[in-house]
Amino acid sequence: MRDYLDGPHKAARDVVRAGLAANAELFEFAVRQPRDEYRETVLEMLQTITAQGHPARGFPKEYGGEGDLGGYIAGFETLAFGDLSLMVKAGVQFGLFAGAILHLGTERHHEAYLADAIGGRLLGCFAMTETGHGSNVQALGTTATYDAATGEFVINTPSAAARKDYIGNAARHGRMAAVFAQLVVGGETHGVHCLLVPIRDEDGTALPGVTLSDCGPKLGLNGVDNGRIVFDNVRVPRAALLDRYAQVDADGNYHSEIENPDRRFFTMLGTLVQGRVSVGGAAITASKVALEIAVRYAAQRRQFGAPGSNEETLLLDYRMHQRRLLPLLARTYALHFAQGELVDEFVRVFGDGSSEHDRRALEAQAAGTKALGTWHATETIQMCREACGGAGYLAENRLATLKADTDVFTTFEGDNTVLLQLVAKGLLTDYRESFGKLDPLGTARFIAAQAVEIAVEKAALRPLIDRLRDVVPNRNDPSDPDAGLRDDAYHSGLLRFREQHMLSGVARRLKAGIDAGDEAFDVFNRCQDHVIAAGRAHVDRVVLEAFQAAVQGAPEEIQEVLKDVYDLHALSTIEAERAWYLEHGRLSPARSKAITALVNELCGVVRPVAVELVEAFGVPGAAVEVPMVVPSQHE
Amino acid sequence: MRDYLDGPHKAARDVVRAGLAANAELFEFAVRQPRDEYRETVLEMLQTITAQGHPARGFPKEYGGEGDLGGYIAGFETLAFGDLSLMVKAGVQFGLFAGAILHLGTERHHEAYLADAIGGRLLGCFAMTETGHGSNVQALGTTATYDAATGEFVINTPSAAARKDYIGNAARHGRMAAVFAQLVVGGETHGVHCLLVPIRDEDGTALPGVTLSDCGPKLGLNGVDNGRIVFDNVRVPRAALLDRYAQVDADGNYHSEIENPDRRFFTMLGTLVQGRVSVGGAAITASKVALEIAVRYAAQRRQFGAPGSNEETLLLDYRMHQRRLLPLLARTYALHFAQGELVDEFVRVFGDGSSEHDRRALEAQAAGTKALGTWHATETIQMCREACGGAGYLAENRLATLKADTDVFTTFEGDNTVLLQLVAKGLLTDYRESFGKLDPLGTARFIAAQAVEIAVEKAALRPLIDRLRDVVPNRNDPSDPDAGLRDDAYHSGLLRFREQHMLSGVARRLKAGIDAGDEAFDVFNRCQDHVIAAGRAHVDRVVLEAFQAAVQGAPEEIQEVLKDVYDLHALSTIEAERAWYLEHGRLSPARSKAITALVNELCGVVRPVAVELVEAFGVPGAAVEVPMVVPSQHE
Incomplete structure (x- = not known):
């Protein structure tokens, strides 16, 4: 099972695993060290993994890399088995800072900085978010004004709200920042662009005009030195502009191949999708660690039990304990496979000159997987904590x-509720609007105008209903409420029906509101919860089908157990939304109850292999060898 | 509104508020101080509130107290506006340690220790939980064996699993421990009893035979010195036994007025219900702080918005943001009033010589409110964090x-899933079995035997169904799915129906299983999720009706707004369980959708008063004056 889960990038994963396994004290730093010391330790660990070649794997060969994007992402995911401050600091340095140079810069930037950035010799920041703007990046306040007289850009923070905030590497270690700012050339604003701005000298002192401060203690990730940056008319040469998508010549003429400013902005942002892919993967990885700890504990901890028995009962034998942990375990498998599909698609899209449509679709897939993966981590780790x-x-x-x-x-890497709105918007517009722009007016009008093309409920849903009938001909026969409940086609039929019904419902509501002459913002806002639920329904379906494909493609010896885990995932997903299916006539009350009963039954089926299932994640021992789990009692 | 929320114990609350308001640096310690220093600071703060008379309020006048139990609990709840390590340390010292002496001891213990314990001069531990046993306290391993030759008890830790664990005040400050141990007299074990055992001398050194260690860093509450205690045949005089419910004479004769050992044990435990009452209250208080911060932030933070508009839109004007925060705000109001009812009942039961049935019912009410209140805090604070x-x-x-x-x-103070099982069990047995004992065999058999008495579904539910019909005569008229949706009687009718249906369903399943000859443990375990859901359904109904009573009793000028908040709470509670109502024919699909639409509408109704509603909690300014909420922009 573990080999199958590791997939095509097993080698990259194993390199990182070996590094973690050799480093048991890694898991002490976050807890035992004072914050300042911990930050220095994380920096040292960053240099160590750099020396081991982790970041280089993902970069082009001409700058010291290996050009293995898939292996790099898989390695990054694996890094999340270890100290998460290290993982995040590596993400800032290699994924964001070096990534911005690679994707937004041109050859001269690559030549000048990339090898040093990848080699950890030039530590950098990704200075996008401001105190006043996180989600709405297009409205950033920092300015980069071209001064044709000197051939320089002037970087400035015009207001307190435009202060760069939460910036990793800024409080302590970063020497340069990739700064996102409104580009002003000849008095005209061209929207947000990225420039490389030195912020510290070799000694670590802030450069003139740059004010650096510390965000202070955080709930976690205290090994990352998040800070704030304020620029007071800091001058950088014209070459500081990362100019792959837009250039400014010496005379102050702005030029971009992409004329539409929205499209240009979102094209630039789109190249940074790797961050979302990586965070989603890291969240799934962290869920695996928590589940391995909690499942192992539950498989050896006894409490209460049958009177008269010599031994108390194992926690994992309690129905409620199974209910709390095992559907989350199943969903972790589902997300693992969905993440694998996402990484494959990411490698494909970045590998060849794929179409813009493919790129937008990839961004949506990354946004959705990131949202579900990270919420899953929050829920799973919380449940594991309580269960222990x-x-x-x-x-x-x-x-x-x-x-x-x-x-x-x-x-x-994007607030989850915002990301799910992007997913829904992409589906509603078939990625034809500037993707990433959350413009209720534009979206609502566009959808209203396209209403003829949009799936109108009855026409689009009829084939799905027919398909469900084909799978479960006797759905309404109360004598057999279990019929077809473990049929893949039935599961995807239900999830597809829900996705399509919600999307067409949103489209109809938007059109009706616009047609009635209501303010576009109000129309959109009235449906906001519906829009987000539709986005989520889509991602649920994509994740489900990724798991179906993984079961079908699995080696025979693990197929049966994987199908049990899949069924648990599928049915607990449907169970969680059964109110909706009941409201929309897709489940009868008897069938809805049968699903709950079957979820319980499947928990019992998965329970005997639960420890094997968490072991298959291949979490390095040091990450899960905790005092409360007695090693000698491992099964 | 604030006066109404403060209720009868306003004076006690205001004393604590004044202490917090004067102490803005209080909120820095948890974050800025190293652990050891923080623990000393919390000790100093404990001495300060002791000097201010906080703990004395709840104790008898003859030992320096004021005998105002209700005011004490209200003050303790208010303390949770401040540093929570201080609140917990106060709970350990006064509620648990001094509380054990008061409730389990007799006059000689009161005379010897109570004034010093209340005055903070004798710091103590409540040494109940062991590494191997937390929920199942009856199975503790520590022994207290009477040695008639010397007239002493010998306290011993016979195995690693019997080590006392997570004990507040043990790692550093406690000089004495109230130790729960199996009492062995003349070779016979009489179950768990409590004894006072000195553990440290005046200098803080562990006494001979006592091994003390530190639990190390925790996720939070690092100002509390939780530790571990191991006893190696430590001798204490016979008078160390807290002997209110059982005595051992010099010759080694054991005597208790309560013959049944289970009943004796749960009677002793029952006197400690104050801990659960207090933790539930503290959790609700912490939710108020989080909500005030998040609602204030959402009322001034802008992001995105209608294009062409000069200003971006306030977060709190987004439908999704309202959906995330406002039902939780409404539920906080509901729990506040339910907690108020609980405290009144607690004061009544402990004030007069109430019946054993009343005491058991109070314990169930405390268990249920604690479970819902603390889960509510986890969910609310998480949501507030994400919303900021x-x-x-x-x-x-x-x-x-x-x-x-x-x-x-x-x-x-009791794992929530265990507590909800206790709630359900109390209801199923009408508190006639030894309350608190989670004995599946006994419970299942008892219920099976009592089946004639137990509400049999049809008979018991018919009046509820009729009542629902009376409230909403046209429930099945699809032309008016909104009819009666804001009617109190409709809400409580639905919640009562659910509670009764689930309880009778559990009873039937237990009886059927036992009648079929299945193992009692298996029968009980198969229903465990059902049992817990039934317990929760009961508490949901109690909380709802407490809110109804609070609206009815409110001064006229706030009644209307309180009714809006109540409706939001009632309908979002029903919405969350609408799958169940659809499955059981109590909601039609159209009506279910109408409830969701009305919850959205009520979010919009509550939004304009949301800031006032959080202000009414009376959170001291220092607790919510955080950098991200700009004071000048407070509405």
Whole structure:
């Protein structure tokens, strides 16, 4: 099972695993070291993994890399078995800072900086978010004004709200920042662009005009030195502009191949999708660690039990305990396979000159997987903590650190609620609008105008209903409410029906509101919860079908157990939304109850292999060898 | 509104508020101080509130107290606006340690120790939980064996699993421990009893035979010195036994007025119900702090918005943001009033010589409110953190600390899933079995035997169904799915129906299983999720009706707004369980959708008063004046 889960990038994963396994004290730093010391330790660990070649794997060969994007992402995911501050700092340095140079810069930037950035010799920041703007990046306040007289850009923070905030590497270690700012050339604003701005000298002192400060302690990730940057008319040469998508010549003429400013902005942002892919993967990885700890504990911890029996009962033999942990275990498998599909698609899209449509679709897939993966981590780690009681609250047992460190994953690289709106919008517009722009007016009008093309409920849903009938001909026969409940086609039929019904429902509501002459913002806002639920329904379906494909493609010896886990995932997903299916006539009350009963039954089926299932994640021993789990009692 | 929320114990609350308001640096310690220093600071703060008379309020006048139990609990709840390590340490010292002496001891213990314990001069531990046993306290391993030759008890830790664990005050400050141990007299074991055992001398050195260690860093509450205690045949005089419910004479004769050992044990435990009452209250208080911070932030933070508009839109004007925060705000109001009812009942039961049935019912009410209140805190603080994005992750904005500190509330003073089982069991047996004992065999058999008495579904539910019909005569008229949706009687009718249906369903399943000859443990375990859901359904109904009573009793000028908040709570509670109502024919699909639409509408109704509603909690300014909420922009 573990080989199958590791997939095509097993080698890259094993390199990182070996590094973690050799480093048991890694898991002490977050808890034992004072913050300043911990930050220095994380920096040292960053240099160590750099020396081991981790980051280089993902970069072009001409700058010292190996050009293996898939292996790089898989390695990054694996890094999340270890200290998460290290993982995040590596993400800032290699994924974001070096990634911005690679994707937004041109050859001269690559030549000048890439090898040093990849080699950890030039530490950098990704200075996008501001105090006043996180989600709405297009409205950033920092300016980069071209001064044709000197051939320089002037970087400035015009207001307190335009201060760069939460920037990793800024409080302490970063020497240069990739700064996102409104580009002003000849008095005209061309929207947000990225420039490389030195912020510290070799000694670590802030450069003139740059004010650096510390965000202070955080709930977790205290090994990352998040800070704030304020620019007071800092001058950088014209070459500081990362000019792959837009150039400014010496005379101050702005030029971009992409004329539409929205499209240009979102094209630039789109190249940074790797961050979302990586965070989603890291969240799934962290869930695996928590589940291995909690499942192992439940498989050896006894409490209460049948009177008269010599032994108390194992926690994992209680129905409620199974209910709390095993559907989350199944969903972790589902997300693992969905993430694998996402990485494959990411490698494909970045590998060849794929179409813009493919790129937008990839961005949506990454956004959706990131949202579900990170919310899953929050929910799973919380449940694991509670399932381990007081022991789960002690730092020595790691769940506390996992919980604190991963909590912000639902926020960074895009707030999850915003991301699910992007997913829904992409589906509604077939990625034809500037993707990533959350413009209610434009979206609502566009959809209203396209209403003829959009799936109108009855026409689009009829084939899905017919398909469900084909799978379960006797759906309404109360004598057999279980018929077809373990049929893949039935599951995807239900999830597809829900997705299509919700999307067409949103489209109809938007059109009706616009047609009635209501304000576009109000129309969109009235449906916002519906839009987000539709986005989620889509991602649920994509994740389900990724798991179906994984079961079908699995080696025969593990196919049966994987199908059990899949069924548990599929049915608990449907169970969680059964109110909707009941409201929309897709489940009868008897069938809805039968699904709940079957979820319980499947928990019992999966229980005997639960420990094997968490072992198959291949979490390095040091990450899960915690005091509350007695090693000698491992099955 | 604030006066109404403060209720009868306003004076006690205001004393504590004044102490917190004067102490703004209080909120820095948890974040800025190293652990050892923080623990000393919390000890100093404990001495300060002791000097201010906080703990004395709840104790008898003859030992320096004021005998105002209700005011004491209200003050303790208010303390949770401040540093939660201080609140927990106060709970350990006064509620648990001094409480054990008061309730389990007799006059000589009161004379010898109570004034010093209340005065903070004798710091103590409540040494119940062991590494191997938390929920199942009856199975503790520590022994207290009477040695008639010397007239002493010998306290011993016979195995690693019997080590006392997670004990507050044990790692550093406690000089004496109230130790729960199996009492062995003349070779016979009489079950768990409590004894006072000195553990440290005046200098803080562990006494001979006592091994003390530190639980190390925790996710939160690091100002509390939780530790471990191992006893190696430590001798204490016979008078060390807290002998209110059982005595051992010098010759080694054991005597108790309560002959049944289970009943004796649960009677002793029952006197300690104050801990659960207090933790539930503290959790609700912590939710108020988080909500005030998040609602204020959402009422001033702008992001995105209608294109062409000069200003971006306030977060709190987004449908999804309202959906995330306002039902939780409404539920906080509901729990506040339910907690008020619980405290009134607690004062009544402990004030007069109430019946054993009343005491058992109070314990169930405390267990249920604690479970819902603490899960509510976990969910609410998590949602508030996410709703404040990256700013919510910074310690300076307090949500991080609140989250870390409150997380263990769902575990300590009784794991929530265990508590909800107790609630259901009490209802099923009408508190006639030894309350608190989770004995599947006994419970299942008892219920099977009593089946004639137990509400048989049809008979018991018919009046409820009729009542629902009376409220909403046209429930099945699709032309008016909104009829009666804001009617109190309709809400409580639905919740009562659910509670009764689930309880009778559990009873039937248990009886059927036993009648079929299945193992009692298996029968009970198969229904465990059903049992817990039934317990929760009961508490949901109690909370709802407490809110109804509070609206009815409110001064006229706030009644209307309180009714809006109540409706939001009632309908979002029903919405969350609408799958169940659809499955059981109590909601039609059209009506179910109408409820969702009305919840959205009510969010819009509550939104304009949301800031006033959080202000009415009376959170001291210092607790919510965080950098991300700009004071000048407070409405």
